[in-house]
Amino acid sequence: MAKHETPLLDQLESGPWPSFVSDIKQEAATRAKNAKGLDYQMPSDVCDDLLGILELSYKDGTTHWKHGGIVGVFGYGGGIIGRYCDKPKDFPGVAAFHTVRVAQPGGKYYTTAFLNQLMDIWDLRGSGLTNMHGSTGDIILLGTTTPQLEEIFYQLTHEMGQDLGGSGSNLRTPADCIGSSRCEYACFDTQELCYFLTMTYQDELHRPAFPYKFKFKFDGCPNGCVCSIARSDLSFIGTWKDQIQVNQAEVKAYIDGKTVDNGGAFKGRDWGKFDIQKEVIDLCPTGCMALVKGELKINDKECTRCMHCINVMPKALKPGKDKGVSILCGAKAPIVDGAQMGTLIRPFISIDQTLNKQLSDFEDEDEWMEYLAEKYEAITEFIELVWDYWMEEGKNRERLGELMMRQGLQKFLEKVEVEPMAVHVQHPRTNPYIFWKEDEVEGGWGRDIEDYRKAHSR
Amino acid sequence: MALDTAEAQKVIVENLEKKAKSKSKFYLKDFYSFFPEEKPRTVKKIVNDMVAQGILEYWSSGSTTMIGLKGTGKQAGAEGED
Numbered sequence: 148m149a150k151h152e153t154p155l156l157d158q159l160e161s162g163p164w165p166s167f168v169s170d171i172k173q174e175a176a177t178r179a180k181n182a183k184g185l186d187y188q189m190p191s192d193v194c195d196d197l198l199g200i201l202e203l204s205y206k207d208g209t210t211h212w213k214h215g216g217i218v219g220v221f222g223y224g225g226g227i228i229g230r231y232c233d234k235p236k237d238f239p240g241v242a243a244f245h246t247v248r249v250a251q252p253g254g255k256y257y258t259t260a261f262l263n264q265l266m267d268i269w270d271l272r273g274s275g276l277t278n279m280h281g282s283t284g285d286i287i288l289l290g291t292t293t294p295q296l297e298e299i300f301y302q303l304t305h306e307m308g309q310d311l312g313g314s315g316s317n318l319r320t321p322a323d324c325i326g327s328s329r330c331e332y333a334c335f336d337t338q339e340l341c342y343f344l345t346m347t348y349q350d351e352l353h354r355p356a357f358p359y360k361f362k363f364k365f366d367g368c369p370n371g372c373v374c375s376i377a378r379s380d381l382s383f384i385g386t387w388k389d390q391i392q393v394n395q396a397e398v399k400a401y402i403d404g405k406t407v408d409n410g411g412a413f414k415g416r417d418w419g420k421f422d423i424q425k426e427v428i429d430l431c432p433t434g435c436m437a438l439v440k441g442e443l444k445i446n447d448k449e450c451t452r453c454m455h456c457i458n459v460m461p462k463a464l465k466p467g468k469d470k471g472v473s474i475l476c477g478a479k480a481p482i483v484d485g486a487q488m489g490t491l492i493r494p495f496i497s498i499d500q501t502l503n504k505q506l507s508d509f510e511d512e513d514e515w516m517e518y519l520a521e522k523y524e525a526i527t528e529f530i531e532l533v534w535d536y537w538m539e540e541g542k543n544r545e546r547l548g549e550l551m552m553r554q555g556l557q558k559f560l561e562k563v564e565v566e567p568m569a570v571h572v573q574h575p576r577t578n579p580y581i582f583w584k585e586d587e588v589e590g591g592w593g594r595d596i597e598d599y600r601k602a603h604s605r
Numbered sequence: 606m607a608l609d610t611a612e613a614q615k616v617i618v619e620n621l622e623k624k625a626k627s628k629s630k631f632y633l634k635d636f637y638s639f640f641p642e643e644k645p646r647t648v649k650k651i652v653n654d655m656v657a658q659g660i661l662e663y664w665s666s667g668s669t670t671m672i673g674l675k676g677t678g679k680q681a682g683a684e685g686e687d
């Protein structure tokens with residue numbers, strides 16, 4: 148028998164999708180049974196009380212969680228989010244129900260051993276409930292008490308080699324796509340850059356440094372599998388500067404139907420014969436492709452690297468060879484000014500493809516980090532200019548994108564030392580007011596009024 | 606000129622105590638204003654060191670971090686975690 152009656156929650160289970168209510172009930176039953184005979188460090192009815200307090204919230208139309216708290220592990224200002232309920236007498240199992248954020252591995256590669264180990268810790272020391280993964284991309288362990296925090300932290304770091312993620316006014320847990328580990332489209336090694344920046348900015352990640360949260364995300368190519376353009380204050384998207392590599396023989400194989408298009412992704416249904424004109428050329432957003440005497444021609448100058456043609460014919464087309472990243476700034480979810488996508492600020496930072504040594508090529512990790520610091524110097528320089536500006540000018544709880552809106556793109560470009568260029572204009576005429584400074588104008592403001600009057604009377 | 610750490614800590618504690626009647630938690634930015642001449646990064650470092658030393662403590666809503674003198678503010682008492 149359930150501890151609390153939950154008619155409103157039960158109703159949620161009747162929908163067509165998997166239900167979090169069923170999941171929590173399942174965990175409640177598992178804990179009640181305790182088949183493994185665990186010495187639960189959370190009250191064993193934590194899941195029952197979680198359901199109970201949620202039911203009450205639905206009934207009352209208000210939350211019964213308090214906002215925030217002073218919890219954390221020693222030396223860390225982030226990674227733990229204190230949560231207390233305001234009805235501890237009725238729901239003692241969730242009197243304290245803190246969230247633990249754990250850094251996810253690069254590209255979210257897990258071994259089952261890792262997941263088992265993680266759950267062994269969490270079944271014992273927490274509610275057993277997780278959120279894989281949170282919106283930022285990290286592992287979220289839901290619900291534990293203050294005395295368990297240091298224990299969990301010790302086990303994570305010492306037994307699993309795993310660190311906490313970010314929360315609060317910190318750099319948040321950076322997240323990346325699988326990149327070149329499995330994906331031929333990757334224009335840079337997302338996991339290497341993500342790891343390097345995570346290690347370089349440990350202080351920013353663990354100790355409050357900023358007016359508000361700050362996120363990095365890394366997409367190996369414009370397909371944007373981690374959607375960095377919408378989800379991160381600084382979005383790194385792999386791109387290329389030269390021409391798309393075209394293999395005309397392979398193009399022909401697609402046209403002749405010898406190679407299945409889209410890597411076979413649409414094989415489930417018969418869509419008819421592949422039509423390169425209709426499915427590739429006509430769908431190019433910049434209209435920069437043409438079939439000339441059976442050969443595919445691309446006017447690369449006009450190509451916006453949307454990836455469409457490459458996705459349809461991956462054997463025939465590949466990103467160019469001169470690779471690097473674009474950096475977009477200021478994406479954020481609503482709250483102030485509504486949601487915003489990132490603004491392209493650095494169209495291309497070259498990443499030297501010959502600098503491809505791995506950790507195993509070095510004596511130790513420190514040496515590897517030094518090597519990477521050089522490889523990615525142009526990127527860290529830019530990041531720090533952005534942070535200096537935001538730390539100085541950003542208001543409390545103001546995201547980078549809001550500061551950019553408030554003070555304007557021109558100010559931002561000046562602060563991050565980027566010359567205005569055509570790519571900064573999304574739509575012509577939306578922001579025509581560029582103000583020149585005297586030192587930017589040849590001859591300055593001074594003029595010889597006599598000389599001027601010779602040609603212009605008063 | 607480099608900021609003297611002991612001196613800076615004193616300034617911070619004095620400023621927070623002065624405001625303790627009306628406010629117990631502060632944004633990191635409030636600390637910058639105690640040292641208008643210093644770079645935010647320098648001040649950030651001093652504040653975080655003071656947390657490590659147990660003089661200050663973090664309070665987090667989950668999205669924003671605030672900082673106060675250890676043990677002040679109603680949260681610590683209310684949650685029975687003094």
Ligand code: HEM
Nearest residue numbers: 572573574575576577578579580581582583602603604605
């Ligand atoms: C070949 C001749 C000219 C060209 C190509 C030209 C072009 C333009 C353009 C492109 C704009 C911006 C339009 C907009 O903001 O929508 C503009 C604005 C304007 N033009 Fe002209 N224009 C010409 C001659 C003149 C003359 C002879 C006058 C007045 C005697 C004039 C007065 C203005 C004014 C008052 C504005 C608005 C300025 C502002 O928005 O602050 N233009 N012109």
Ligand code: HEM
Nearest residue numbers: 555557574575576577578579580581582583584603604605
């Ligand atoms: C009683 C007569 C007038 C009234 C009430 C009037 C009112 C206005 C107003 C309200 C604006 C908009 C100001 C702003 O956007 O901040 C404006 C702009 C303007 N007016 Fe007039 N105006 C008058 C006569 C004139 C005349 C006779 C001329 C030209 C010979 C003129 C040329 C302009 C121009 C060029 C602008 C655009 C200024 C800019 O874009 O910065 N106006 N006027």
Ligand code: SF4
Nearest residue numbers: 324330333367368372
């Ligand atoms: S973003 Fe691009 S490189 Fe990364 S996994 Fe997706 S398609 Fe591959």
Ligand code: SF4
Nearest residue numbers: 431450451453454456
């Ligand atoms: S990547 Fe996109 S814009 Fe570029 S040629 Fe292909 S379809 Fe056109």
